[in-house]
Amino acid sequence: MSRRFDAIIIGAGQAGPPLAGRLTGAGMSVALVERKLFGGTCVNTGCMPTKTLIASAYAAHLARRAADYGVVIRGPVGVDMKSVRARKDAVVTRARSGIQSWLAGMERCTVFEGHARFESPHEISVGATRLAAERIFINAGGRAVAPDLPGIDRVDYLTNSSILELDALPQHLVIIGGSYIGLEFAQMYRRFGSAVTIVEMGPRLIQREDEDVSAAVKEIVEAEGIAVRLNAECIRFAPHGGDIAVGVSCTEGPPEIIGSHVLLAVGRRPNSDDLGLDRAGVAIDARGQILVDDQLCTNVPGIWALGECNGRGAFTHTAYNDFEIVAANLLDNDPRRVSDRIISYALYIDPPLGRAGMTETEASRAGRKIRIGMRPMDKVGRAIEKGETQGLMKIIVDAESEAILGAAILGVGGDEAIHGILDMMYAGRSYTRLQRSVPIHPTVSELIPTMLGELRPEV
Numbered sequence: 001m002s003r004r005f006d007a008i009i010i011g012a013g014q015a016g017p018p019l020a021g022r023l024t025g026a027g028m029s030v031a032l033v034e035r036k037l038f039g040g041t042c043v044n045t046g047c048m049p050t051k052t053l054i055a056s057a058y059a060a061h062l063a064r065r066a067a068d069y070g071v072v073i074r075g076p077v078g079v080d081m082k083s084v085r086a087r088k089d090a091v092v093t094r095a096r097s098g099i100q101s102w103l104a105g106m107e108r109c110t111v112f113e114g115h116a117r118f119e120s121p122h123e124i125s126v127g128a129t130r131l132a133a134e135r136i137f138i139n140a141g142g143r144a145v146a147p148d149l150p151g152i153d154r155v156d157y158l159t160n161s162s163i164l165e166l167d168a169l170p171q172h173l174v175i176i177g178g179s180y181i182g183l184e185f186a187q188m189y190r191r192f193g194s195a196v197t198i199v200e201m202g203p204r205l206i207q208r209e210d211e212d213v214s215a216a217v218k219e220i221v222e223a224e225g226i227a228v229r230l231n232a233e234c235i236r237f238a239p240h241g242g243d244i245a246v247g248v249s250c251t252e253g254p255p256e257i258i259g260s261h262v263l264l265a266v267g268r269r270p271n272s273d274d275l276g277l278d279r280a281g282v283a284i285d286a287r288g289q290i291l292v293d294d295q296l297c298t299n300v301p302g303i304w305a306l307g308e309c310n311g312r313g314a315f316t317h318t319a320y321n322d323f324e325i326v327a328a329n330l331l332d333n334d335p336r337r338v339s340d341r342i343i344s345y346a347l348y349i350d351p352p353l354g355r356a357g358m359t360e361t362e363a364s365r366a367g368r369k370i371r372i373g374m375r376p377m378d379k380v381g382r383a384i385e386k387g388e389t390q391g392l393m394k395i396i397v398d399a400e401s402e403a404i405l406g407a408a409i410l411g412v413g414g415d416e417a418i419h420g421i422l423d424m425m426y427a428g429r430s431y432t433r434l435q436r437s438v439p440i441h442p443t444v445s446e447l448i449p450t451m452l453g454e455l456r457p458e459v
């Protein structure tokens with residue numbers, strides 16, 4: 001016998017809990033199933049722990065630079081990794097418990113702890129318990145990929161989850177993958193005091209970004225003593241005493257690096273392989289992403305997929321927006337769509353990179369006639385005052401329609417300042433409107449109108 005509910009939600013990540021709140025608020029009975037940690041990746045092994053650790057790393061970095069500001073610290077700056085971890089654990093535990101107790105106290109919501117598997121399109125099992133509902137929402141998230149590289153099975157390696165449990169400093173951390181997650185850990189551990197090498201197969205870091213942005217990021221990390229090995233086409237691993245030998249290149253530079261620890265940061269895959277989706281007839285693509293339409297319905301009526309598992313965004317804000325889209329369509333008669341969303345994200349190295357919309361390369365490839373505004377951060381008063389002048393800001397506009405197509409702010413406060421541009425893009429306003437705004441002085445944002453006054457054609 002199955003226990004019947006109006007709706008079942010699989011996963012207490014970024015979309016599941018708020019959806020449970022809306023559905024129960026509308027009078028529905030909801031079963032929410034979570035197999036591991038309430039709050040999912042962002043709260044437990046993603047955004048929150050990393051940004052909390054990054055704050056500790058920033059404090060150490062600033063303390064080491066104290067003399068630049070006329071502040072005297074006598075003796076070396078030390079980092080107590082046990083306290084750093086305890087601070088991170090406290091932040092994460094508070095957030096996780098908040099979600100757990102919110103769900104536990106939610107009227108009409110029953111929480112099941114265990115692994116959910118489809119038995120049929122409207123039925124799932126959680127251990128020996130069977131649950132049934134006309135509507136099932138999958139918010140199963142994703143996990144780190146461990147690629148099948150030569151020797152990987154012969155060495156111990158860390159993932160973005162297991163590295164969070166370290167409370168001692170790696171002597172030499174070798175990070176495989178020069179993208180967002182790898183870069184954040186690289187700078188964080190360098191600032192904690194480890195030697196760090198980033199090993200990237202491709203010709204540059206964060207390859208999805210424009211070359212100038214990617215080059216500026218490389219300059220920032222190298223200035224802190226992080227070694228970067230690009231074009232590492234021969235990555236392989238072997239035990240080396242108590243350390244790990246990481247094969248890097250077959251042609252250029254030293255062929256091998258010896259690290260005390262290896263972190264794999266080479267991407268993530270959706271948690272769709274162990275959901276029994278075949279029993280429900282839910283279609284996935286070759287990468288395991290659950291196929292959805294613009295309103296997040298799967299190919300099976302009554303089943304939706306939200307968040308990272310649907311491949312339509314790999315961020316907390318996109319997962320949360322998926323919840324908003326589903327709730328608006330189901331409960332508010334408001335046909336919100338994924339395609340209304342403008343791509344936006346940040347890379348939380350220091351200084352951070354805030355991004356909105358297209359890169360210059362994407363806009364050119366799309367055949368747009370574009371104009372570009374650019375300003376180095378050492379020509380931004382706020383950055384000079386703060387003594388943090390690395391990076392650049394850049395904006396791309398459509399030469400014909402005057403629409404803002406995209407922007408990147410790599411610089412102090414870039415993760416916040418980008419929102420002035422993003423909001424204008426959502427408002428559908430021409431760049432001239434932003435150019436005539438009167439921003440607050442002194443801010444990073446105040447240079448955005450100036451930059452728009454100096455647009456040049458694409459070369």
Ligand SMILES: Cc1cc2nc3c(=O)[nH]c(=O)nc-3n(C[C@H](O)[C@H](O)[C@H](O)COP(=O)(O)OP(=O)(O)OC[C@H]3O[C@@H](n4cnc5c(N)ncnc54)[C@H](O)[C@@H]3O)c2cc1C
Binds near residue numbers: 140141
């Ligand atoms: C190191 C790192 C840093 C990040 N930093 C950022 C950042 O700064 N900003 C940002 O926007 N994004 C960041 N992300 C990405 C962000 O964490 C994810 O995109 C986001 O958490 C996805 O949310 P979700 O709701 O789709 O899935 P998740 O948060 O992963 O939640 C899915 C939940 O489903 C559960 N589950 C899975 N399968 C089952 C099952 N069969 N039965 C029951 N339960 C199940 C899981 O246990 C999990 O709790 C980061 C990710 C990582 C790894």
